[in-house]
Amino acid sequence: MKLRSRRIGDYDVAFLFDGMFSTGIDSLVHARGPAAQAEMLASRSGTTIEFEVNHFALRGPGGLTLIDAGTGPGWNPSLGQSWDSMRQNGIAPADVDRVLLTHLHFDHARGLLDGDKPYFPRAEVLIPSTELACYTSEAARLALPEARRSAFPITAAIVKAYGSRIRAFVPGEIMPGIETVALPGHTMGQTGFLLKGNGETALFWADAAHMGDVQTADPDVSTVFDYDPKLAARTRWWLFDRAVAENWLIAGSHLSDFSRVRRVGQTYGIAAG
Known part of the structure; x- marks a missing residue:
């Protein structure tokens, strides 16, 4: 397992690899409608897409902070490797002071749980207030089709396991040198984290883009995992x-390394950072 780390401002930042996720190309949708979707799918080779699942460890002011928590073991044989990745980076569960969640999808939040117990015995869990309000709302659950409801039981389990260590946060500076950035569309409360220091600024953009090369070339490409594909495209x-x-230096949950977005004609491209 490759170890990827970098000093950014007052923090040492490490990728924590959770595994590879595969899905069919029919998981891609296009914000400009059926004709654009058909053209997009016709231009692709193969029947599947695959991307990494990562989260991040930050060592710096306030101790050890995780951005997201991975899937945890047992959900998918290709995933659930982040606990091993933490061990390889010298991180024990009791070392973690806090977990900043970008949103509450399984590949970002399920790793908080060891069965029905907290995997991190003393960590605070900070969740965007809009995100927490959505996924603890019965009305919001009923408004979605069954296939889109997986975050609701995960959220309930996390709230039960961590209790008073759950803290909802609003936009602003969340830690020294770290500000929040609203990135709605993938979920309504998805939040990125902007880390500044020593002349460098890094954005942890979560799932604002799952496939850096595809979605920078055409930001209107979304996925079925986006709560609101059109809003996700506007955000991109x-x-x-x-x-x-x-x-900005970019650390994406589904990018393979630190990257930067570049202008390419009327759209964009992505390159190593």
């Missing part, structure tokens, strides 16, 4: 433009 257009203008 804004995000990529800002990332180019600010020369």
Whole structure:
């Protein structure tokens, strides 16, 4: 397992590899409608897409912070490797002071749980307030089709396991040198984290883009995993433009390494950071 780490500001940042996720190309959707979707699918070779699942460890002010928690073992044989990745990076569960969740999908939050117990025995869990409100709402659950409800039981289990160590957060500075960035569309409360220091700014953009090369070339490409594909596309257009203008270093949950977004004609591209 490759170890990928970098010093950014006052933090040592490490990728924590959880595994590979595969899905059919019919999981891609296009925000401009059926004709654009058909053209997109016709241009692709193969029947599947595959991308990494990662989360992140930050060592710095306030101790050890995780951004997301991976899937945990037992959900999918190709995933659930992040606990091993943490061990390889010298991280024991009791070392973790806090977990900042970008959103509550299984591949970001299920690793908080060891069965029905907390995997991190003393960590606080910080969740975007909009995200927590959505996935603890029975009305919101009933408004979605059954296939889109998986985050609700995960959220309930996390709230039960961590109890008073759950903290909802609102936009702003969440830790020294770390600000929140709203990235709605994939979920309504998805939040990125902007880490600044020593002349470098890094954005942890979660699932704002699952496939860096495909979605920077055409930000209107979404996936069936997006709560609101059209809003997710609008967020990407804004995000990529800002990332180019600010020369942000990008750490994406489904990117294989630190990256940067570049302008390519009327759209964008992505390159090693």
